[in-house]
Amino acid sequence: MSDPVEYDVRTLPSNDNANPYAFSVELAGQWFLQKGKMIAYYGQISFDGIGHGPLDGLIASSFHSPLHAADWVVANGHGKLLLADRAYDINSYDLEDGNLTVRSGNLLAFEPSLSLKQSIIPGFVTLIGTGKFVAASNGQVHFVEPPIRVDPQALVGWADCPSPCHHYDHQYLRGFLGGVRHLTGIGGASGEEHQFEFTGAGTVLVQSTEKMLDEQSVGGTPQQQGVPGGPPQP
Template sequence: MSIQIHTPASLPSNDNVPDNDYAFSIELAGTPWFTSKGAMIAYYGTVQFEPLSRTSLTGLVASQFSSPLYANDWVIAQGHGKLILGDRGFNINSYDLDDANLTIRASNLLAFEPGLALKQSIVPGFVTLLGTGKFLASSNGQVMFAEPPLRIDPQALVGWADCPSPSHHFDAGWMHNFLSAAAGFFGMASGEERQFDFTGAGTVLIQSSEKVIDDAHLLRHIESETQPLSQASLQQLHRSIGARLTQDGY
């Protein structure tokens, strides 16, 4: 078995590491990148990582990053060298947007060029990229591109481009049981019971697995939405979560 030893010269410029779908090499040559915290696994050269709250590029952040909920999850990488990114052993792919928009699961987005602007999506756990440039996204398995109309398992969804946000579709049998038993929202789990329904023109990105790693971004979004709740509503939410934990054996 031969082992390839990499050097700065052998690593590609803005492409996957050769024969490795799980690592991506970015060439930094003076132009900064937004990168997800924890995505860096190695680098060559002189590279600096600045938190968005303490970066010297405050104008860039103000114009291109509009998601305060996720601001602490990102840094700006700048300098000169080769930056290698990875994500939990997931597949990593690069995509190019040309004056377009794409909404993607926040936990799958690894990096993007400053020609793209990041906005906070109204869909919990997702963000939207607008503009022209390259971005990197991870997936649990290879990504399939599909055209609406279609319904997919929510956990298999990576994102969607140039089409309306999805709506929920619930299985008729599950709805019958829900109405009969007055079940709670926490009772639904799988894509067989609940799907995302896409209509209109555009492209949907689907990973070839329905497994999603525990998503801190979604939790943060849910926590932010509890601010307007009254004390009685918070107590009801507490009871619902307690019932779910009991049901799951915790």
């Protein structure tokens, strides 16, 4: 087992991965962060809620998703931010005058040069413009070209292509397992029965597992000893 790497403010990378599970943001101004994804920081940094504080002009120009506003903050100041999400794989991506739709639970942070909008597909948001964003995935991300059909649970997002259609394998549904489900109600749709179908030009992002990242409540205090508001020490 290799020795652990010890970082300080000078040795942390700038806008790059510290390791496969943590990303270091060089903050010199503002970034949008999903609550609960910052694990540590150096420097003079404040965190303002969406719709509150002195950054309303920035929010008005870059954040257009009222359903997700309570889950996001603006990091403002100078320093280095370490981002992570439950030891999932973390990667950064660059959009250049692009259009990318991503599962909302996978998106950790983005530069305010990008504009975030609410997707018409439930559970997804869309980033438009030029800039960097950071996202998590359950395993390595693969980039594939349409036309393709994707298991909905493996789908991370898609760039510069039309929104997907639902595709159902009716032969599979009409077969033995479909009949069992109809009679008993046992079983749910798998990726072999139901897929998202992509057509046209663009890129589809698929993670290496069919287990989605669970949505995590970010508004409550963790009920753990040693955390303010948690249970008392024994």
